[in-house]
Amino acid sequence: xxxxxxxxxxxxxxxxxxxxxxxxxxxxxxxxxxxxxxxxxxxxxxxxxxxxxxxxxxxxxxxxxxxxxxxxxxxxxxxxxxxxxxxxxxxxxxxxxxxxxxxxxxxxxxxxxxxxxxxxxxxxxxxxxxx
Amino acid sequence: xxxxxxxxxxxxxxxxxxxxxxxxxxxxxxxxxxxxxxxxxxxxxxxxxxxxxxxxxxxxxxxxxxxxxxxxxxxxxxxxxxxxxxxxxxxxxxxxxxxxxxxxxxxxxxxxxxxxxxxxxxxxxxxxxxxxxxxxxxxxxxxxxxxxxxxxxxxxxxxxxxxxxxxxxxxxxxxxxxxxxxxxxxxxxxxxxxxxxxxxxxxxxxxxxxxxxxxxxxxxxxxxxxxxxxxxxxxxxxxxxxxxxxxxxxxxxxxxxxxxxxxxxxxxxxxxxxxxxxxxxxxxxxxxxxxxxxxxxxxxxxxxxxxxxxxxxxxxxxxxxxxxxxxxxxxxxxxxxxxxxxxxxxxxxxxxxxxxxxxxxxxxxxxxxxxxxxxxxxxxxxxxxxxxxxxxxxxxxxxxxxxxxxxxxxxxxxxxxxxxxxxxxxxxxxxxxxxxxxxxxxxxxxxxxxxxxxxxxxxxxxxxxxxxxxxxxxxxxxxxxxxxxxxxxxxxxxxxxxxxxxxxxxxxxxxxxxxxxxxxxxxxxxxxxxxxxxxxxxxxxxx
Numbered sequence: 001x002x003x004x005x006x007x008x009x010x011x012x013x014x015x016x017x018x019x020x021x022x023x024x025x026x027x028x029x030x031x032x033x034x035x036x037x038x039x040x041x042x043x044x045x046x047x048x049x050x051x052x053x054x055x056x057x058x059x060x061x062x063x064x065x066x067x068x069x070x071x072x073x074x075x076x077x078x079x080x081x082x083x084x085x086x087x088x089x090x091x092x093x094x095x096x097x098x099x100x101x102x103x104x105x106x107x108x109x110x111x112x113x114x115x116x117x118x119x120x121x122x123x124x125x126x127x128x129x130x131x
Numbered sequence: 132x133x134x135x136x137x138x139x140x141x142x143x144x145x146x147x148x149x150x151x152x153x154x155x156x157x158x159x160x161x162x163x164x165x166x167x168x169x170x171x172x173x174x175x176x177x178x179x180x181x182x183x184x185x186x187x188x189x190x191x192x193x194x195x196x197x198x199x200x201x202x203x204x205x206x207x208x209x210x211x212x213x214x215x216x217x218x219x220x221x222x223x224x225x226x227x228x229x230x231x232x233x234x235x236x237x238x239x240x241x242x243x244x245x246x247x248x249x250x251x252x253x254x255x256x257x258x259x260x261x262x263x264x265x266x267x268x269x270x271x272x273x274x275x276x277x278x279x280x281x282x283x284x285x286x287x288x289x290x291x292x293x294x295x296x297x298x299x300x301x302x303x304x305x306x307x308x309x310x311x312x313x314x315x316x317x318x319x320x321x322x323x324x325x326x327x328x329x330x331x332x333x334x335x336x337x338x339x340x341x342x343x344x345x346x347x348x349x350x351x352x353x354x355x356x357x358x359x360x361x362x363x364x365x366x367x368x369x370x371x372x373x374x375x376x377x378x379x380x381x382x383x384x385x386x387x388x389x390x391x392x393x394x395x396x397x398x399x400x401x402x403x404x405x406x407x408x409x410x411x412x413x414x415x416x417x418x419x420x421x422x423x424x425x426x427x428x429x430x431x432x433x434x435x436x437x438x439x440x441x442x443x444x445x446x447x448x449x450x451x452x453x454x455x456x457x458x459x460x461x462x463x464x465x466x467x468x469x470x471x472x473x474x475x476x477x478x479x480x481x482x483x484x485x486x487x488x489x490x491x492x493x494x495x496x497x498x499x500x501x502x503x504x505x506x507x508x509x510x511x512x513x514x515x516x517x518x519x520x521x522x523x524x525x526x527x528x529x530x531x532x533x534x535x536x537x538x539x540x541x542x543x544x545x546x547x548x549x550x551x552x553x554x555x556x557x558x559x560x561x562x563x564x565x566x567x568x569x570x571x572x573x574x575x576x577x578x579x580x581x582x583x584x585x586x587x588x589x590x591x592x593x594x595x596x597x598x599x600x601x602x603x604x605x606x607x608x609x610x611x612x613x614x615x616x617x618x619x620x621x622x623x624x625x626x627x628x629x630x631x632x633x634x635x636x637x638x639x640x641x642x643x644x645x646x647x648x649x650x651x652x653x654x655x656x657x658x659x660x661x662x663x664x665x666x667x668x669x670x671x672x673x674x
Contacts, residue, residue, distance in 0.1 A: 014237065014238060015225075015234070015238050015312075016311075019309075020551065020554050023554070023555075024554050024555045028555070030664060038662055040660040041660060067242060068222075068237040068238050071236060072237060099586070114442075115475070119562060
């Protein structure tokens with residue numbers, strides 16, 4: 001039996017240059033057997049949408065450490081919706097204060113993985129959501 | 132029957148014995164590299180009397196919102212006994228983007244102060260005596276512009292550039308490895324670093340135009356020995372660039388400085404600094420033919436320790452910070468800065484910043500750390516480890532050179548991929564409990580009472596104010612002078628001339644950070660990240 005590998009587009013939104021966490025998560029996803037497209041830094045909302053379309057992403061994952069997550073996600077959501085990417089699983093991780101988790105879930109980010117989340121919690125969540 | 136002792140290996144890969152004696156010191160190479168403080172090879176310190184004559188400078192990383200708010204916080208810290216300033220810029224400024232640029236949306240004034248033009252610098256440093264308080268600018272991709280702005284501001288306020296001290300981070304090669312506020316491709320980026328070193332050597336000879344950072348390479352996953360070895364490789368790349376232009380080493384090397392990280396094992400860190408000091412002196416003397424002792428000095432800011440702090444049980448970070456400060460003092464750092472206990476999740480509060488400042492002041496006033504030079508010198512353990520760490524750094528430098536050199540390895544993403552593989556293994560080791568972190572995988576309290584944390588507010592209206600202020604500067608400035616200055620920046624970028632005189636003229640005309648950067652991007656293009664997840668960097672054991 002063969003199953004299609006889960007395709008993740010992992011992006012660093014905005015100008016935040018802290019990519020240690022994103023690259024660690026990318027490696028955990030690769031080890032979990034996912035097909036990972038890591039965009040690198042400085043992605044605009046349009047670039048995240050375009051990468052997700054081009055790569056036919058099952059999962060759109062953002063890593064944000066410098067506080068601009070809400071402003072970015074508010075701009076990203078309508079772009080993803082309009083492109084039909086609302087069917088993909090959206091998740092976000094990084095330095096995300098608890099006070100912002102509900103707002104991110106309301107925007108459509110089903111998984112919010114703040115600092116301190118275990119790597120397996122992220123990959124298990126994706127597998128469960130897509131099963 | 133005795134059960135065998137559990138092996139202990141430090142992060143740099145060196146096995147740690149339960150006891151060290153004089154025999155271990157001899158076996159590791161003896162005390163030939165020890166010397167006296169203030170004398171080559173400076174293992175024990177770059178000055179004969181160190182803190183007894185002048186305690187370390189205390190320089191907390193500070194900046195948020197706009198120049199006016201940041202100026203108030205600067206004055207709060209100075210009033211509390213801080214002796215230097217370390218400026219945090221917002222990400223737009225760091226990436227050479229103006230506050231009114233769409234790419235700056237949501238970023239203006241968020242993680243540092245927004246700077247668009249010289250006007251912002253005039254406000255930020257208003258009322259601060261730049262001869263008494265030295266200023267460090269944490270700026271890299273846009274460093275040439277911000278250095279120009281600082282010198283222009285100081286000169287306009289009547290300070291003599293020939294005696295003005297201060298530092299810019301301006302280490303772009305590490306920015307490609309970690310931190311990520313690059314703008315231009317690798318080669319023009321190195322050229323700009325060379326331009327700033329050359330310009331400052333002539334115009335502002337006491338100013339330190341570069342602070343080479345092992346710090347962020349360590350944060351990205353490097354071991355302590357890799358941190359220092361790769362910082363030296365990077366410093367050599369800048370030195371080579373300037374020497375290639377014909378400037379003798381002793382005319383600029385004395386103004387190169389360093390920024391190193393402190394977290395993890397106390398003795399490993401102290402040995403790292405002592406080993407690094409003698410290795411750098413040896414490199415400068417033997418490989419570069421430096422004659423001036425100042426050219427051989429490893430002058431450094433040390434501390435921070437962000438990578439060691441935890442979100443869990445944040446008050447533990449106050450204690451960690453105290454140990455990091457102790458390590459910095461035991462290591463003979465010239466300048467100290469500590470990440471605040473709340474810095475893992477917010478811009479530090481005044482309260483948290485004062486605790487960090489008091490932590491450093493306690494070492495001087497109560498703990499006796501300023502009384503005696505290199506107090507750990509002569510310890511069998513520390514001297515053995517210093518020798519072993521030095522040998523390990525030499526092996527890493529040799530392996531880096533053998534693989535084509537640091538510029539090639541960074542350009543191809545080899546170093547980035549290596550440190551991220553190590554960061555991944557470390558994260559797994561923390562999650563499995565193999566690498567202990569207090570409050571995280573040992574002594575964890577899952578049902579911890581949620582302490583009220585003071586979150587630094589981000590006011591979106593501040594961004595609008597900053598944009599309005601920029602618009603006003605643009606209305607009031609001499610548009611013809613700006614256009615002419617920007618044309619000269621572009622022409623000099625093309626011709627290969629030193630760009631600093633043109634950039635200084637442009638900032639004096641109130642050209643913005645974004646306007647100048649965009650002209651340079653037009654000539655140089657933008658950096659493109661090499662993205663890879665393999666692991667190809669190896670250090671072969673010495674034969």
